[in-house]
Amino acid sequence: MRTKLEIALGRRRWRVKDAELVLAALAESGNTSAEFARRHGLQPKRLQRWQERLAHLESPSLALGDEPEVAPLLPVRVRGTDSVPPALHSTTPGAAPTLDVSVGRGVVHVPPDFDEEHLHRVVVVLVALC
Numbered sequence: 001m002r003t004k005l006e007i008a009l010g011r012r013r014w015r016v017k018d019a020e021l022v023l024a025a026l027a028e029s030g031n032t033s034a035e036f037a038r039r040h041g042l043q044p045k046r047l048q049r050w051q052e053r054l055a056h057l058e059s060p061s062l063a064l065g066d067e068p069e070v071a072p073l074l075p076v077r078v079r080g081t082d083s084v085p086p087a088l089h090s091t092t093p094g095a096a097p098t099l100d101v102s103v104g105r106g107v108v109h110v111p112p113d114f115d116e117e118h119l120h121r122v123v124v125v126l127v128a129l130c
Contacts, residue, residue, distance in 0.1 A: 004021055005021055005022065008021045009022060009041075014050065016054070016057070023047070053128075053129075056128055057129075098111060099112075101119070101123065103127060104127075104129070106126055108122060
């Protein structure tokens with residue numbers, strides 16, 4: 001029977017719980033990240049990314065509902081209305097078009113009457129997860 005660690009190590013995509021388990025095993029091993037990664041067939045960069053991601057999630061300034069001290073800058077790509085699929089155009093004459101915000105691999109579809117504070121909180125959480 002496989003251990004939880006073996007199951008986590010075998011997953012192509014880790015969940016937060018998997019990463020926590022693997023990083024705890026790394027800390028207990030006393031090995032460097034490179035040695036641990038080599039032993040378990042992992043890329044050292046994967047361990048580093050998850051260490052950063054978990055440290056970011058554990059930061060007190062990013063507790064759910066809180067805002068970071070400095071909001072991160074995100075890349076923005078503006079497209080002309082010609083390149084926007086018709087389904088994303090506003091159906092109400094005179095209303096602002098729908099806004100799509102891409103964060104990592106996710107997209108947040110924002111209606112014309114969005115609440116700025118709510119959108120900001122959603123983007124902060126998504127950035128922390130990316």
